[in-house]
Amino acid sequence: MVHIALHVVVPLLVALAFYRGRWRSATGIMIATMIVDVDHVLADPIYDPNRCSLGFHPLHTAPAIVIYAALFVLPPVVGRATDRPDARLAAGRLHLVGLGLLIHMALDGIDCVL
Numbered sequence: 001m002v003h004i005a006l007h008v009v010v011p012l013l014v015a016l017a018f019y020r021g022r023w024r025s026a027t028g029i030m031i032a033t034m035i036v037d038v039d040h041v042l043a044d045p046i047y048d049p050n051r052c053s054l055g056f057h058p059l060h061t062a063p064a065i066v067i068y069a070a071l072f073v074l075p076p077v078v079g080r081a082t083d084r085p086d087a088r089l090a091a092g093r094l095h096l097v098g099l100g101l102l103i104h105m106a107l108d109g110i111d112c113v114l
């Protein structure tokens with residue numbers, strides 16, 4: 001239960017610390033990335049409290065995490081290179097999706113070392 005609460009509290013704290021001007025939408029986008037746990041339906045059992053998700057579920061593997069890191073890093077670079085407000089908005093959202101996914105992986109990783 002603490003684990004699930006962290007998936008809400010940590011994005012909220014990150015949004016308040018680094019995205020204060022848009023903390024509500026930033027929090028919402030980052031929490032929405034919990035949908036990445038949809039890959040658990042491929043596992044049997046779907047939920048095992050003693051299982052390390054990282055490296056086990058397809059969307060929790062190293063190649064996926066590299067993509068999440070790219071989502072975090074690249075959109076701000078692209079966003080700065082354009083004057084189009086819609087492109088800047090989309091870049092900002094993609095950046096937060098990447099950040100939310102990286103936070104998710106980090107929090108899941110805690111279960112792997114405890």
Ligand SMILES: [Zn+2]
Binds near residue numbers: 104108
């Ligand atoms: Zn997960």
